[in-house]
Amino acid sequence: MYQKLVIVGNLGRDPEMRYTPSGQAVTNLSVATNRQYTTNSGERVKETTWFRVSVWGKQAENANTYLRKGSKVLVEGRLTQDPATGGPRIWTGQDGSPRASFEMTAQTVQFLSSRQEDQAMGGGNNYNNNRGVSNGGGNYGNMDDSMMPPPDDDIPF
Secondary structure, rough: OOOOOEEEEEOOOOOOEEEEEOOOOOEEEEEEEEEEEEEEOEEEEEEEEEEEEEEEHHHHHHHHHHHHOEEEEEEEEEEEEOOOOOOOEEEEEOOOEEEEEEEEEEEEEEEOOHHHHHOOOOOOOOOOOEEEEEEOOOOHHHHHHOOOOOHHEEEEE
């Protein structure tokens, strides 16, 4: 069995990088995807779906270095389900309303924004000409150990 999720969106905040106790880098991205459509009654609807993305290894370090809030990215990976519900992570927001987030583990992250676009959004000056990050593998079987997420008990958050 196999699953693959591909999303294209913008970062809703700057990446957050941490290291596991074993020293492996993990960066969390908050990616918003947008969809617009018109209903039968002619009403224009804008729909935003948020994804919490975990990036591991060297890709995590590169994502943390080169991406900023507003950066456009293409992420390929797998959907990570909540062990308690078997679906998206569900919680109650501060206003008391139910909330859900879709979580995914990235296999590849490609940077789609140009250097000028990222700098215009307030990105750092340490951006080089590397526009994309990819492990080059088509599936998890081709990933080296630095790209594989550690067991759940090794995650520091």
